[in-house]
Amino acid sequence: MKNIRNFCIIAHIDHGKSTLADRMLEMTNAISEREMQSQALDDMDLERERGITIKAHAIQIQHEHEGETYIFNLIDTPGHVDFSYEVSRSIAACEGALLLVDATQGVQAQTISNLYLAIEHDLEIIPVLNKIDMPSAMVEEVSEEVIDLLGCDPDDILTASGKTGEGVDKIFEAIINRIPAPEGDPEAPLQAMIFDSVFDKYRGVIAYFRIFNGKIRKNDMVQFFSNKKNLQANEIGVLKMIQQPEKELSAGAVGYVITGTKDSSDIKVGDTLTLQENPTPTPVKGFEEVKPMVFAGIFPIDNDDFEDLRDALEKLQLNDASLIFAPETSAALGFGFRCGFLGMLHLEIIQERLEREFDQNVITTVPNVGYFAYNKKGEEIIVNNPSELPDPTVLDRVEEPYIQAQIITSPDYIGPIMGLCMEKRGMIKNQVYLTTNRVELTFELPLAEIVFDFYDKLKTISRGYASFDYTPIDYRASDLVKLDIKLNSEAVDAFSSLIHRDKAAAFGRRLCKRLKEILPRQQFQIAIQAAIGAKIVARETISALRKDVTAKCYGGDISRKRKLLEKQKAGKKRMREVGNVQVPQKAFLDVLKLGD
Structure with a gap:
């Protein structure tokens, strides 16, 4: 055990974690030159295309030092705020x-x-300045920032380049x-502790774990602490570039176990094995429960695919423990699931993974955050969907989640950033x-205001220089209303x-205008209205497709034309009373892009 080191690489997005991990793999010969490619640990096409890490990746490497062989269990973590659960x-x-x-x-x-997350868990922090080979590197200035942040000695800070490999030996x-x-x-x-799991269609659920005490051998009967489920460990091993089976693993090791179960509910991330x-009488402590920030409905385009979508979400949940979902129904979209995500990028990635990995074409409803509503009796109602909001006659108040936002920027952009935060109902703290x-600015903002386009706008006004992170703080009473969109007086819950x-009024106008552009014209007139309760705050009208009924009248008395037009008008009116407005799938997807 004295030669084992378990560590992770943590940083802001795009600071070179995966590149440094590549150099470490190369210098310890954990990967052959032929197999080497950039972002070697990122095995998802999506990660390579976007140049970001979405999943934390664990790997074991061996390093010779002063005649002794050391085993390093390295975990490369994502840097984007939406995947902070992977980091925890x-x-x-x-x-x-x-x-x-x-x-x-x-x-x-x-x-x-x-x-802060690492300090809470009493981890030993090794500060490393990366990309020192770049002409624009500011080694001294950034070292001072790190010293202020950590309170460490200047000699404790290592300098390296993930690209060239310079300084990696000092890191080892x-x-x-x-x-x-x-x-x-x-x-x-x-x-x-099970810290991750993946689903293999041939071998079932593969759980990744870290042993704190005891030993595990191949073919042992293992038990999961949360559900007391007993399964046989058909295969155990360590995580190298490919999984390497072992006969026994003991305290301090990081490895995997395959029990052959294909039921995703048997194994939960964060559980004790x-x-x-x-x-063991006590489970492993110090593991956080996931707190979803954004909720959206995911519905199959064809209702017959409902069970396939459930299956796909369960398998995806094994691989991404921060995804939560529960079944729900919608009058407009049929059967689907209410899903909780950590942010908009997380929602986008899940949608894309459902399409690529499981061939599931889905419709996503307008994302929103979770609220607490209180009725006149003082009872608390959790509202994850606008349709769950109680009737205004019995509603006392609605409380919405607030966050503390940290924004680090250059002093040149303080004015525009403050303006953006004030516009989003924020308060500078x-x-x-x-x-x-x-300069570091701290704001308190409602979470609902940052869900859609806040991050993009922040990057635009600061020319890409501002960085942003947030933590939930509490719930506060706000003057919130439910905005309904009606098509020919029928509310569309999606x-x-x-x-x-x-x-509400400005958002309703934008939504009505967007729908007017998207919805196809019908044989009858369509009224698109935005309503708060019984009050209509915006309206757009899509005119009916009309056949020119007067084309056959060559000259003659105007009364003949008028008679035909009146007859057509009556027919259109009758059609509107019985006609159903068909909302195409594209409309649901395009409404999501309201922030564009």
Whole structure:
């Protein structure tokens, strides 16, 4: 155990975590030159296309140092705020962390957030300045920022380049000397934490775990702490570039177990794994429950695909523990699922993965956040869907989630950023100059206001320089109303949204205009209305397709033409009373792009 080191790499998005991991794999010969490609650990096409890490990836590498062989269990984590749950799981399985800071950009919001997460778990932090080979690298300035942040000595900060491999040997040395070896008793009852899982269509659910105490052998009967389910460990092993089976793993090791189960509900990420014959009395602590931020309905285009969609979501949940879902029905879209996501990018990735990995074409409703509503009796009602909001006659108040946002930017953009946050109903709480040319702004904002386009607008007004991170704080009473969209006086529940009263009319007008552009014309007139309760706040009209009934009248008396037009008008009126407005799938998808 004294030669094992478990650590993860944490940083802001695009600071070079995956590139540094590539160099580490290369320098320890964990991957052959022929197999080497950039982002070697990222095995999803989506990750390569977008150049981001979506999943945390664990791998075991071996390193020779002063005649001894050390085993490194390295976990490369995502940097985007929407995948911070992956980071929290990785941190729970490690004793140390490499805190990577881009020498050209300096400390960013997510760097600080991930650092606090690591400190909470008492991890040994090794600060590393990356991209020092770049001409625009500001090594001294960024070192000062890191010293202010960590309170460390200048000598503790390592400099490296993930691209050229410069300084990576010093990182290996620091991992051996600074990160403590795992502690644990190999003779105690087995106590292991499941930090990730994947689904293999041939082998079933594969669970990744970190052993804190005890041993596990091949063919042992294992037990899952949360549901007391007993299964046989058909195969155990360590995570190299390909899974490598082993006969036994003991305390301090990171590995995988295959039990042959294909039921995704048997294994939960964050659960404690133990042995059936000698179970541990206490589960592993320090693992956070996921808190979804954004809710949206996902519906199959064809209702016959409902069970296939359920199956796809269950398998996806194994691979992405931050996704939660429950069945729901919609009058407009039929049967589907109400899903909880950590943010808009997370929603987009899930939608794309459903399409690519499971051939599921889906319709997603307008995303919204979760609220608490209170009726006149003081009873609390959880509202994840606008249709769940109680009737205004019995409603007392609605409370919406608030977040604390950290924005790090250059002083040149303070004015526009404050303007954007005020427009989003934010309040400035603090302003701290980290250095002469970097300032940290702290705001309190309603979560609903940042869901759609806040991040994009922030990047636009700061020319890409501002970084953003947030943490939920509490729920506060707000003047929220339910905005309904009606087509010929029929409310379409998929377009409903909960919105602040001051912004409801403007949002309703935009929605009506967008629908007027999208909805196809029918044989009858369609009225598109935005309504708050009984009050109509916006209206657009799609005129009917008309046949020219007077074409056959050559000259003659006008009364003949008028008679034909009146007859047509009566027919159109009758048609509107019985006609159904067909809403195409494209309309549901396009409404999501209202922020464009």
